[in-house]
């Protein structure tokens with residue numbers, strides 16, 4: 195198979211870019227390793243900051259996919275190499291695809307919460323991740339503790355796997371602060387008699403309507419924000435969790451019992467992103483996400499001529515930022531392919 | 537005799553499970569702007585009484601949610617109700633209203 199561009203990863207970045215590149219007249223092959231399209235967004239329920247249904251985005255993207263776009267599902271890349279000005283991609287179905295350019299849209303994985311042992315994920319009954327809570331919302335599962343009770347006190351722990359030198363992730367994952375606010379509101383809507391707490395280091399409400407959502411969480415839902423990083427969590431005999439934290443705004447230690455603890459897991463480069471960094475000798479940012487050639491002027495270019503990057507493969511991003519990035523990658527690839535054709 | 541400087545250790549921990557947060561729930565009903573505080577500290581910085589006393593309104597705002605009633609009762613009497621805190625509050629918390637409601641709550645409840 196020969197093509198102009200191979201888009202690797204069928205999340206929102208890959209879908210948006212594939213459609214746009216096809217519509218600009220380029221021959222596109224989209225490779226997705228899972229058997230469904232949409233990436234992480236296909237797993238989420240309601241989105242911050244405006245409560246939009248995540249599935250409406252996926253439906254829109256799928257509805258607008260060109261009829262004759264080649265999409266390879268359940269396809270893993272086993273090897274990728276560059277010869278002259280072409281890339282050769284081998285897949286688990288023993289196909290070889292020759293392409294003029296590659297768009298890396300392999301996204302992120304959520305941080306593996308087992309690595310922060312002190313929070314008890316995988317050890318205590320009622321410690322879950324934000325991604326798991328989101329899937330409970332999505333599948334309309336009742337919010338219950340392992341013991342089968344409705345939780346009356348739920349804590350959200352910010353920055354799990356981010357801003358933490360101990361696990362070598364110094365960066366901020368950007369979306370978890372506002373996700374905590376969103377999920378705390380949703381818990382209060384589903385369990386009106388519950389109390390929700392956010393334990394944060396800084397609240398990063400950088401985006402449009404984020405601060406407003408934070409305000410609403412206080413005004414309408416009485417969410418309590420406590421500045422302090424959880425130092426440890428321990429389990430009681432009946433499966434509750436006792437947490438210790440320094441209430442840094444009051445300068446005093448605080449102890450409280452929780453029924454459920456939600457860890458706001460950050461983003462790490464996905465296994466696919468790391469694989470491609472390795473195979474294509476791409477530069478990365480401090481060993482993490484793929485580095486842009488220039489963060490302002492050449493954001494979607496990498497150090498390898500013909501390899502482009504879009505979405506969360508290059509840094510943590512929200513959905514709107516991912517879309518903007520994917521569209522700008524399309525322009526970069528379009529320029530690259532047109533200059534080659536001439 | 538040699539003194540080893542032993543002190544009686546006062547536990548400073550906020551014992552959230554056992555604290556009584558009735559004041560917070562009362563204020564949420566009668567002066568809901570209390571929930572909007574982001575603990576920025578502007579009120580404390582401008583406070584007339586704070587210049588001459590230990591009054592620290594932003595700490596009182598935080599203590600309301602934590603159920604630290606004894607601290608609030610002790611400190612709130614120093615307020616002279618001038619209202620400067622309200623002028624500077626970025627979240628438009630009706631601070632004077634909160635303070636007046638705290639006073640009336642404390643008066644009608646036995647500590």
Ligand SMILES: Cc1cc2nc3c(=O)[nH]c(=O)nc-3n(C[C@H](O)[C@H](O)[C@H](O)COP(=O)(O)OP(=O)(O)OC[C@H]3O[C@@H](n4cnc5c(N)ncnc54)[C@H](O)[C@@H]3O)c2cc1C
Pocket residue numbers: 202203204205206207208225226227228231232233234235238240241242243269270271299300301302303304324325328369373459460464465466467469504505506507511512513514516
């Ligand atoms: C808990 C949580 C909640 C969130 N909620 C919101 C929200 O409400 N609003 C918002 O704006 N943002 C939200 N986000 C952020 C949002 O998930 C991302 O912005 C979005 O998923 C980025 O899309 P992407 O295409 O870059 O990556 P991804 O969604 O990770 O997609 C990458 C795709 O590439 C595929 N892939 C990976 N490796 C390979 C490979 N080797 N070969 C082929 N395919 C591969 C993957 O299977 C996947 O389909 C949330 C994030 C988290 C963690």
Ligand code: SF4
Pocket residue numbers: 352353354356357365366367368369370371372396397398458460
């Ligand atoms: S967005 Fe918030 S929770 Fe996430 S890493 Fe940044 S500061 Fe921490």
Ligand code: SF4
Pocket residue numbers: 579582583584585586591593614615616617618619620621622631632635
């Ligand atoms: S009203 Fe009370 S708390 Fe507010 S500035 Fe005046 S003295 Fe300080």
Ligand code: SF4
Pocket residue numbers: 572573574575576577578579580593594597621624625626627628629631
């Ligand atoms: S000025 Fe307003 S928001 Fe800031 S600490 Fe005081 S009451 Fe809270």
